Amino acid sequence: MRTYQNNQIKIFNSLHGKKEDFIPLHKGFVGIYVCGPTVYNKVHLGNCRTFLSFDVMTRYFRHLGYKVRYVRNITDAGHLLDNDEDKILKQSVLEKIEPMEVVQKYTLDFHKVLEQFNLLPPDIEPTATSHIVDQIELTRELLRKGLAYEVNGSVYFDVIKYNIEGGNYGKLSGRKIEDMIANTRDLDGQGEKKNPQDFALWKKASPEHIMRWPSPWGYGFPGWHLECTAMSTKYLGKKFDIHGGGMDLKFPHHECEIAQARGTYGEEPVKYWIHTNMLTLNRQKMSKSTGNTILPEELFTGNNTFFEKAFHPVVVRFFFLQAHYRSVLDLSNEAVASAEKGFFRLTSAIEKLPSIQASETSSFNVQEWISNCYEALNDDFNTPILIAYLFDAAKLINNLELKNETLTDSDLEELKQAVHAFFYDILGLELLSDSLNDNRKIDTVIKILIDLRNKARLEKDWALSDEIRDRLLESGIILKDGKESTTYEIE
Secondary structure (H helix, E strand, O other), X not given: OOOHHHOOOEEEEOOOOEEEEOOXXXXXXXXXXXXXXXXXXXXXXXXXXHHHHHHHHHHHHHHOOOEEEEEXXXXXXXXXXXXXXXXXXXXXXXXXXXXXXXXXXXXXXXXXXXXXXXXXXXXXXXXXXXXXXXXXXXXXXXXXXXXXXXXOOEXXXXXXXXXXXXXXXXXXXXXXXXXXXXXXXXXXXXXHOOOOOOEEEEEEOOOOOOOOEOOOOOOEEEOHHHHHHHHHHHHHOOOEEEEEEEHHHHHHHHHHHHHHHHHHHOOOOEEEEEEEOOEEEOOEEOEOOOOEOOOHHHHHHOOOOOOOOOOOHHHHHHHHHOOOOOOOEEEOHHHXXXXXXXXXXXHHHHHHHHHOOOOOOOOOOHHHHHHHHHHHHHEOOOHHHHHHHHHHHHHHHHHHHOOOOOOOHHHHHHHHHHHHHHHHHHOOOOOOOHHHHHXXXXXXXXXXXXXXXXXXXXXXXXXXXXHHHHHHHHOOEEEEEOOOOEEEEEO
């Protein structure tokens, strides 16, 4: 297997809008910070895709021999809605429980879902509430430097002054300050600000606000953007290699992070900014208000109206990895079902690999195949191309079994090691149990019977149609006829 000394990774840097050679600040070491969830509700599938993408990146860095410190935070305070309402506090009122009960409940749910997706835990998972002192100190330093101001117990970052003194607020998102000011909505707290684009470093807490801490400006709580600057720089240094998150965080969250850190320390905090793209559902943006949304557990259990059956988390992981992290990925029944078929086709070949026998000669260039796999990952972590090469390996394995291809003992051993590294260690996939494979076969048979029944109904052969339905029912399989299709459930 290869190491970072002979592999040049290229990363698409959102800061400059192009691919760049990855050269870490410290040889052999990679510092990564990824914005974690605000734990006020169950984690979204779109968020899972982001965390999964950085899981693969981290796995690949480690595979190449880098020492990685991966930091992913938990936002358990300070994340405000447009009307300055705290997300966690709002949920605590809805559920009639303490805010920290909300935090505990959904942090546990978050960890459970990521474990189902087979994500490795971060090296450090700091919380906002555990770093209040650090955030207060950052606020004091920005006040001392004249880049922040206090009004009625709240402290705001002065964006205009920051730009005057050499900053470039908007550089990451490509926005101009004049346009941002013109498009600013009239929100609560705007009257306190010098400029519409100024953002809160510390907010004064109203008497009824439960999550509050003492500060030099009175009781309050930190701004959402401040926590990530405090925690990323504390554990990775004033300047570190990679900062990641979903593209929806580019503005204003990441833009504010840059301004805070540069204002405090006088230099750019991050060398490479990486942003993942969005996940859609049936070609529409996911939205709670329209009902076009699905939770991970609903996809895993089949308890939803969008999918005809349940899908294993590893299958969904495979589906995510079949698209590049920078591309929009559409989640649909047909797409995930197709991914499942491909996954089992791939794994059925990988299961044969240990029993393949070596020959005296090789008819396949294993070294070239391995090089192609590394080139895919080196090109901005291109997992769909890597998966395409794994399917080439599956075809080879099937041909080796049929004696249509041959590999020497050394080539066969290299192939085994490489497949294990790419499939298990880097992509984080795994073989599913025989029972799950059997369930897949049962699902295929039932769908064949449903197709035959649909054909009988079209031909008005009601006797055959009813017989198929009734005999499946006797076996505990209930058919459900919908407007567009027939689905089933097993009692």
